[in-house]
Amino acid sequence: APLVLRLVAASVSVAEKAGAIVRNVFNSGELGVVEKDGKNDLQTQADRSAQECIVQSLSRQFPKVTIIGEEEPTGETVDESHLETRLSEEVLKVVCPQNLQSVKDEDVVVWVDPLDGTKEYTEGFLDHVTVLIGVAVNGKAVAGVINQPYYNYKAGPGATLGRTMWGIVGLGAFGVERLVPPADKRIVTTTRSHSNKLVTESIEAMQPDEVLRVGGAGHKVLLVIEGKAHAYVFATPGCKKWDTCAPEAILHALGGRLTDIHGNALQYHRDVKHPNTGGVLATYSDHDWYLSRMPESVKAAVKP
Ligand SMILES: Nc1ncnc2c1ncn2[C@@H]1O[C@H](COP(=O)(O)O)[C@@H](OP(=O)(O)O)[C@H]1O
Ligand SMILES: [Mg+2]
Ligand SMILES: [Mg+2]
Ligand SMILES: [Mg+2]
Structure with a gap:
């Protein structure tokens, strides 16, 4: 499969794993909050572990692709249980848009936000949290994966917790649907x-x-x-x-x-x-x- 598809397929699996890490850290009760730049720019154990999961998993599979994550590497030994190397079959079966079929490693930058909405995470606004993996080719955002670890968390015990959404420009998006907002207000x-x-x-x-x-x-x-x-x-x-x-x-x-x-x-x-x-x-x-x-x-x- 073309590089962009393999990257998205890997990112879907990795984002799901990172989402599970975000939930596990919250359940543990040990958030390990660090102030990066004042009280509104926080980092937690979930940011650190999810970043390690994503960057290590992707860089081992795509060693020549530039990957830029929000958090600094911790310098600690990698927790192998945080690695995910499966590829999403759902992604691999689509046809890659023509213009993205022959993209080379050096044309790609992967932008990683292991936990978006950290401040809200520490305050318990859990559905505000997402894991973001974006794929840029020649400086343009062309594909993205979003995992929302706490989607449905207010919906009761029967509901499935969390969801993963992905999309490729020129192909469409999966796991999320466009809905029209009310026409009578802004x-x-x-x-x-x-x-x-x-x-x-x-x-x-x-x-x-x-x-x-x-x-x-x-x-x-x-x-x-x-x-x-x-x-x-x-x-x-x-x-x-x-x-x-x-x-x-x-x-x-x-x-x-x-x-x-x-x-x-x-x-x-x-x-x-x-x-x-x-x-x-x-x-x-x-x-x-x-x-x-x-x-x-x-x-x-x-x-x-
Ligand atoms: N003034 C600021 N200083 C630091 N980060 C900021 C910021 N304004 C926005 N951001 C970052 O942009 C993202 C969205 O912000 P918001 O939730 O306020 O809309 C958050 O990402 P993270 O939670 O991944 O750090 C947040 O940290
Ligand atoms: Mg942050
Ligand atoms: Mg963010
Ligand atoms: Mg973040």
Whole structure:
């Protein structure tokens, strides 16, 4: 199978394993919280172990592919029980889009967020948490895998806990379906724990009927895909390439758009600076309307 398909097939299995690690750490009660850059930029044992699972599992199978993860390696010996080397059969049976069939190792960067929504994870907002593995080819997000370890956790004992979604631009997405949001109101989603004046000003400018302040970039893009929100608006730096690569690819695969707040495409090549300094705007429709509503003062402060 072509490299991109094998990478996605491996990432689906690896993301499921990482999702199980995220649940196990929470069940253990030993979150091992470390402040990286103040009380709103945390790392837990789940971030560390899930990152080890993903980066070690993928780098052993794809030694020539560049893999960039959010967390620093711990330097401890690798826990072999965290490795996952199976390939998802569901992925291997699809036909890879023509333009991605002959991609070479050196054209690829894999962006890994082992746990997106860490702050919310430590506060028990468990459905805000996702595991994100994005595949970029020549600087563009082309494929993504999202595992949501606590999907359905409020649905009662009969429900299956957790889900995995994946998509390839030009093919489509699986494990998640596009649902249309209410037509009679405008619902905007944004950060819950990283707000500031720019965020507030830009949200107000969109004249929303409702604002969903929730954790996780992956989670917020899922709200847009599944019609719970019309737009994800984040007009401040903060968010990084590993936060957006996988969600962007899946949203694009389903016909939506994710850009910075000026309408520029995000870049994902290996030398790019990690922060999305131009902010994030994700929509399904009316993208240009949201861009046009963005205040000039905010645009001047949030440059790509
Ligand atoms: N001001 C900031 N400082 C550090 N990280 C930020 C940030 N603003 C956003 N982020 C990161 O972007 C992701 C989405 O943020 P939010 O949930 O607030 O919308 C989170 O990823 P992680 O949870 O993987 O670290 C968060 O840490
Ligand atoms: Mg983090
Ligand atoms: Mg994140
Ligand atoms: Mg993270």
